[in-house]
Amino acid sequence: MAYDHEPHKRNAYMREYRARRASGNFELRRRGRKPLDLGLLCTWEFEWYKAFHLLRDGTQLPADPNFVAANERATREGLRWWKKASLKEILGDMQPGTPPPFHEVPEGEHEKAKKHWEMREWRWLKDFAEQQRKAEIAALERWLKPRESPARAGRCENWETLADPDASIEAIEHSCQEWKILPDVRAQGLGVFADHVLVNMEEFRRMKRDQRYPGPDADDSRMEHLARGMAGVMVGASPITAIQRLRLMKHDSGGPLWVEKESWIDTNSKRIEAPPHCRCWRCSLKRSRRTWRRLRTLQEEGHL
Numbered sequence: 001m002a003y004d005h006e007p008h009k010r011n012a013y014m015r016e017y018r019a020r021r022a023s024g025n026f027e028l029r030r031r032g033r034k035p036l037d038l039g040l041l042c043t044w045e046f047e048w049y050k051a052f053h054l055l056r057d058g059t060q061l062p063a064d065p066n067f068v069a070a071n072e073r074a075t076r077e078g079l080r081w082w083k084k085a086s087l088k089e090i091l092g093d094m095q096p097g098t099p100p101p102f103h104e105v106p107e108g109e110h111e112k113a114k115k116h117w118e119m120r121e122w123r124w125l126k127d128f129a130e131q132q133r134k135a136e137i138a139a140l141e142r143w144l145k146p147r148e149s150p151a152r153a154g155r156c157e158n159w160e161t162l163a164d165p166d167a168s169i170e171a172i173e174h175s176c177q178e179w180k181i182l183p184d185v186r187a188q189g190l191g192v193f194a195d196h197v198l199v200n201m202e203e204f205r206r207m208k209r210d211q212r213y214p215g216p217d218a219d220d221s222r223m224e225h226l227a228r229g230m231a232g233v234m235v236g237a238s239p240i241t242a243i244q245r246l247r248l249m250k251h252d253s254g255g256p257l258w259v260e261k262e263s264w265i266d267t268n269s270k271r272i273e274a275p276p277h278c279r280c281w282r283c284s285l286k287r288s289r290r291t292w293r294r295l296r297t298l299q300e301e302g303h304l
């Protein structure tokens, strides 16, 4: 048993166990007695976090100001380059290849035919370069345009209903129906998350009645709590157990997802060795944020 060394948790587990037996769906949840696979639980937590975040904010993850700044700078530089680049700069080494032998042209006109051919080839290359310039500028300008957030108010209301500990079953059902049909939710195939809430309505409402459920001022923590609880539902464990285990999980060298050694081959066939790290999504996200922050600093100090 995973809880043997932590008696207070075992008691909580036993309480949960008895509650399940009493509630009659014990057989259904029997799988929950297996030791928890924290890697799987963490993966589901991430998926639920992204699904809730998309519902509330219109993006799967919170925006990273350093990522935006670092990329915006590079994009603006790219844009400037494409706007003033000469044909030669765009084409680089590209030039007309070897002209055909012109067998069909009389001997004396070969030179003229060759010149003609080269001129036509250069015209084609010039058009090609201009088209490339246009396409690049359009793509970069699109990136720089402020992202339109899809009708925030309505989605926010649906999230608030889901997060509200006093929301009725009918209100949650209604919000789930609206959540499911949001165009970006459908496009990204995330409608199933609303279905999971509908199917597990009782579990979902129960985790909001937990004494640890954060107050209305801590909306991000509420999202975390619900994502962890639903991750538990996904792996057949009790939501409260999942919430506790994920909350107390260690992320250092003693943690369950700690990786001492990891290496991979990069695109230049070079072996890359990663320093020891926790492979959970939170720590991965933190690492990538640190990278963007460093990149932004380097750019601002003029090293890049």
Ligand SMILES: [Zn+2]
Binding pocket: 250, 251, 257, 278, 279, 280, 281, 282, 283, 284
């Ligand atoms: Zn971690």
